[in-house]
Amino acid sequence: MRKAKTKKKTSIAWSKDEVKLLKKLYPDGGAGEIAERIGRPLTAVRQKAYNMGIKTRENRFWSATEIRHLKRLYPSETVQSIADKLGRSYRSVVAKAYKLGLTEELRVWSKRELNLLKKLYPSRTAQEIADQIGRSVQATRLRIVTLGLKKRRSAAKN
Incomplete structure (x- = not known):
């Protein structure tokens, strides 16, 4: 019996400049920025970093720019969307939003x-x-x- 042919996903090779940017920005949690700048999906950026053994720094501080983005995005976007854009974990975004007082008490629907x-x-x-x-x-x-x-x-x- 013959196996059904499956179409393999083809990926475009990473350029030297893209790899250089990945090495420079990824450790500081810049996955979202990298994805935006090079026009690749966030998942592709994270996978490439994983394959290359590049990790983010543990417990990194929030930059002033990240905090500005969080304050701007929090009222209108989902936490996961913000986490993806900022290259942060879901829990990190929730914790920072709480510390900044961006979260509201849950209001009961009238x-x-x-x-x-x-x-x-x-x-x-x-x-x-x-x-x-x-x-x-x-x-x-x-x-x-x-x-x-x-x-x-x-x-x-x-």
């Missing part, structure tokens, strides 16, 4: 907010609903999921 969410969801995006209710998009999406809300299919679709 009946008014829940009713408005249920009313608006069939015809509005999570962003529009979040703006109207005064909640983050992430909190709004999570509440939509926990309530099991579904968009109605359009009658025009067949």
Whole structure:
């Protein structure tokens, strides 16, 4: 019996300049910056560093630039997205956000907010609903999921 042929992923070889940048920036947690500058996926940057034995420094301090980025991104992006962009772990981002006072006490959803969410969801995006209710998009999406809300299919679709 013959094995089915599988298409192997081909990768583009890393240039000397890309490797040089990786060696320079990766130890300080610059994976996100490297990926952005060379136009490669973050996972490819991390894999190349792993293959080359390059590690990040343990317990590195947050730079002023990283803190500015965290403050700018925290209100609108997920923790994982921020972690990926900054080349930090999820836990590191959560801990720093807490220390900077960026996290809020969890607010219980009021009946008014829940009713408005249920009313608006069939015809509005999570962003529009979040703006109207005064909640983050992430909190709004999570509440939509926990309530099991579904968009109605359009009658025009067949």
